[in-house]
Amino acid sequence: MIKKFIHQFASPKTYLKQVDRAYSYIFFTSLSIYLIAIFWGLFLTPEDFVQGHSYRIIYLHVPASFISQSLYLGMAFASAIFLIWKVKLSAYLVRSIAPIGAMTTFIALVSGSIWGIPTWGTWWAWDARIISTLILFIMYLGLISLHDSFTNNEKADKFLAILVLVGSVNIPIIKMSVEWWSTLHQSASITITQKPAIDPSMLYPLFASAIGFTGLVVCLVILSSKFHILDRERNKSWVKDYV
């Protein structure tokens, strides 16, 4: 029954129809939230007592870092669905999310490095959080290269899904790296179980920037998935009607 339900509602054609309808709303709402949040964070929040104005990078770095890991979890979830129920759309989504994940991880790494110069006195340290994030970036690039190296797309989807699931072990390592090892990177300021260590005047724009950035990344995933679906299904009659 679940299989029938998933196959009925997760056909590439239905998916494209749904996301086309939602795209503009998500895009303009997220863009507005993100621009307001960045303006709020860069101009309206007070200077940090310890880090000075450099802490304002938090509004750009943290959403990217959060999304880079969330996208991988999304890929792992889609991979599991593909392997269990053989849903084609899930395989397309796994391949579509990978380049967007690589882009957000790149932003997280570069923005973190730049933030490190005024706060740590160095742009790079062989520290557990940074290395595990670098591994995530390499994994994204490796998964894209691996998929594109196959001539048989079905085989490529299967290999990719298995590798994504194996690689998902890196996500808890990234998350817990600051607790398990002594690192230059500070431990989490916002947790589910404890009160945030950030003042509300700095915290609210951070939440807003994370929401706005997430929405924009969702739009990028929609565009990327649209491209991959059209590319893979180009010989189907509905695609010709669609374009």
Next chain:
Amino acid sequence: MFNFAFSSMSEAILMESQNGQNHGIYVWSVFLIVFGALILTFIIYKNKIRNLSKKIK
């Protein structure tokens, strides 16, 4: 909460902190990288979809 942290545009660009360091160079570099990457990715995918649609037609 909604007071401007800077009194002029040049102050906002330089972002001179209490320790005397100008942090504007770091903050604005990251700002440009993030917005540049986002805009570029949107443009790339829009173009890819447009070119593919033309091919399929």
